[in-house]
Amino acid sequence: MARLSLNEVSKRFDKKTVVTSLSLDIEQGEFVALLGPSGCGKSTILRMIAGFEPVSSGNITHGISCLSSEQVHTPTEHRQFGMVFQSYALWPHMTVEQNVGYPLKIQKISGKERSERIQKALDIVQLSEFKQRFPNQLSGGQRQRVALARSLITEPDIILFDEPLANLDRHLRDSMEITFREFHRRTGATMIYVTHDQSEAMALADKIAVLKDGQLVQWSTPDTLYHQPENEWVANFIGQGTTLRCTQVPQHQVLDSKTVMQCLCQSEHKDDDQEGRLLIRPQHVTLKEKITETSLFGTVSECVFRGERYDVYLALSGNRRLHAYSDTPINIGEQRAFEVSQAWSLERSHAS
Numbered sequence: 001m002a003r004l005s006l007n008e009v010s011k012r013f014d015k016k017t018v019v020t021s022l023s024l025d026i027e028q029g030e031f032v033a034l035l036g037p038s039g040c041g042k043s044t045i046l047r048m049i050a051g052f053e054p055v056s057s058g059n060i061t062h063g064i065s066c067l068s069s070e071q072v073h074t075p076t077e078h079r080q081f082g083m084v085f086q087s088y089a090l091w092p093h094m095t096v097e098q099n100v101g102y103p104l105k106i107q108k109i110s111g112k113e114r115s116e117r118i119q120k121a122l123d124i125v126q127l128s129e130f131k132q133r134f135p136n137q138l139s140g141g142q143r144q145r146v147a148l149a150r151s152l153i154t155e156p157d158i159i160l161f162d163e164p165l166a167n168l169d170r171h172l173r174d175s176m177e178i179t180f181r182e183f184h185r186r187t188g189a190t191m192i193y194v195t196h197d198q199s200e201a202m203a204l205a206d207k208i209a210v211l212k213d214g215q216l217v218q219w220s221t222p223d224t225l226y227h228q229p230e231n232e233w234v235a236n237f238i239g240q241g242t243t244l245r246c247t248q249v250p251q252h253q254v255l256d257s258k259t260v261m262q263c264l265c266q267s268e269h270k271d272d273d274q275e276g277r278l279l280i281r282p283q284h285v286t287l288k289e290k291i292t293e294t295s296l297f298g299t300v301s302e303c304v305f306r307g308e309r310y311d312v313y314l315a316l317s318g319n320r321r322l323h324a325y326s327d328t329p330i331n332i333g334e335q336r337a338f339e340v341s342q343a344w345s346l347e348r349s350h351a352s
């Protein structure tokens, strides 16, 4: 079982450091997403793994082999990783079958073995019936499936993806996410997937590396990332929710309803000295029509129809805002009591 490891990898272009001392261990067969805003260094990391860019310091190893270090640079063609790009990178003058089989031609594999392997790859992405078509006779999703088939034809241990769904519309992206998951299950290959779309990363990956300004901010499962973000910046980047200032609370803990409500109550009228930060996800907020003497309440400032529910924003005292869900529309300006069933206490991010 070959693990891919990045050990304190940094990358500088001229004097600018764009990746700083990045360490990640990616196990064989894992689906890993590199997630972060534009310019945070995701593609540069992928390019260093692929061998398109040398590392400036640190090293990248695969099993017992060192692929990159300050002294070593294994060329891309000797790394034998599959690659899938946003632009599909298909040859327009070749049929689906020829595109998928091209890497075998380079490896001088022909005849029965070549046709069997092309057939197997096309079966995995369910494109067998399209093998005589040219790329311009396919939809965007079908072209990306051709690129997927081509990426696995050489049976690589690792497949690298650079924003492969960025050119597709939302509906097609949803169905391609399912294709990617099936593709991962069927091939068992290690997959490293660059995206700036957090919902895509959450839907696909076993583990997510969240990056900001070339630095790793959090490396965890989607579940941990969503429920227990490392700091305020990650909390705001991943999923929906509200970060509220409050009185000091122990950091990095799931707080129960009683503690959260007490904490919000104590901090209701203070604006200063509020060092605590609570992350409250909208599904943990219950809105109530009846306001009692002891209720916490807010004024509805926004109510947006989302098909399956309404997104409601409550204006609270101290210029704070709380995001909740509602099954029914609520008029702007109405007051609603609320309860919070749980919250996550954040470390206050110095970077945000």
Ligand SMILES: Nc1ncnc2c1ncn2[C@@H]1O[C@H](COP(=O)(O)OP(=O)(O)OP(=O)(O)O)[C@@H](O)[C@H]1O
Pocket: 013, 018, 036, 037, 038, 039, 040, 041, 042, 043, 044, 045, 196
């Ligand atoms: N060849 C290069 N020479 C100089 N600077 C570069 C080079 N390639 C990338 N950069 C810089 O490195 C930083 C990281 O770029 P990179 O493309 O890795 O980010 P990214 O997170 O993939 O962004 P996006 O999501 O927009 O593609 C950027 O500031 C970019 O301008």
